[in-house]
Amino acid sequence: MVVMKFGGTSVKDPDAIRRLARIVMREQDRSGTPVVVVSAMSGGTDQLLDAVTAAARGDGAGAGHRISAIRDRHRQAATTLLSGDACDDVIDTLEKLWREISALLQAMAVLREVSPRSRDAVVSAGELATSRLVPAALTATGLPARYVDARMVLVTSADHGEARPELTATAARLHEHVRPLVQQGVVPLLGGFIGATADGITTTLGRGGSDYSASLFGAGLHASEIQIWTDVDGMLTADPRVVSGTRALPTLSFAEASELAYFGAKVLHPSTIAPAVTDGIPVRILNSQRPDEPGTTITANPPLPAAPLTGLACKRDITVVDVRSTMMLAAYGFMRRVFEVFERHETSVDVITTSEVSVSITIEDRRALAAIVADLAAFAEVTFEQDMALLSAVGERLRLEPGLASRVLGALDEFPLRMVSQAGARRNLTVVLPQSHLAAAMARVHERFCLLPAAVPTEVVA
């Protein structure tokens, strides 16, 4: 059985949903009944978050306008794709959903109070809506499909906004609610990104989390393959919004894919790979607008790519925090105190480098920056620098070919590198530099290391 996940652009309008139906039907012919996971329509989650922001400042009308816009989009798609009772049923169900969400937002606006829990209740509506609409559209084209409430299946912790899955409970729910449908030849259709605590409170997995839902369902159902259908031809050699002339990678290792996703390749949520690794389930990234393209297949041990580097990833808006202590750095306990501060403020760190007197740490989430700096200042000198970017070069060959990492750094010799890091697994070389230099640095490394065949033939290093 295959789990197929369709992202926001793959469900954004009636044409996209018709393409989705053809792709699912083709999979049904190829491998039997699949399980389908859908995201919110593209831009839908942003719109819902904007509605929450409006409600938080007491702007009930503003929140209402945003819900009207998203409601109209779904209504229009339903009337284009469906007719008769099927159309009425979907429209009634969605009207009820939007009424509930509007009432919730109005209450939030009156109180001017938004909790992580109420935010999750609102943003879950994007996936709830598409997971109602798409199965009706599939059924209308002759492929029986049924809505399954993802909140009845994906059991999570109560960490709203970044809930953690509870794997055993989720596997049990999958067997109860999803597997029987597959056995009857009915396509189970679930929203990604959303789940609920064991006592039924709606949660979300974090932005881009539908990929993660799909891989959790794939692992829980022991799927033969997890397909991530999106708007590009696969994992590209670099972010196409930053570098031109990228190409799709035919294969990728789980480890490389995790590194690329973690360091910013948005096409895959960073947690997607972990559940697939446990069961060795291949993950494929495919383009729903060009379903005949081969896409990228991610497995444990694919052949080495021809180019020296497999791919590049980047993140903008990074902050570097420098912590200096001439007296204390060598003393044991110092690092623990530093990291305790980040932990206390629930801020995860990406890259860490140290010298004899200082430690530099990058963070993406700046919300607690002032408090972090104040706490660190209690026992060290602290400065920080914003508008930095992180460029990560990824490839199995970095581990296998001595000298490759230094050649990559050599290619960046004109750039003001602020930090350089290579971790133990040595599949990844990460540099931090001012954001204004990112595009040029990416283009340079991409051109020299991601497109040309490697100097050392595959057989020698393999």
Ligand code: ADP
């Ligand atoms: P979906 O809505 O299908 O989940 P996303 O917008 O989350 O799609 O992810 C797809 C986007 O990721 C692409 O359109 C592309 O702009 C961006 N992206 C960034 N880095 C990469 C990369 N290395 N390969 C492919 N896409 C990338």
Ligand code: ASP
């Ligand atoms: N709709 C959610 C988001 O926009 C989840 C996803 O698309 O994967 O973040």
Ligand code: MG
């Ligand atoms: Mg995504």
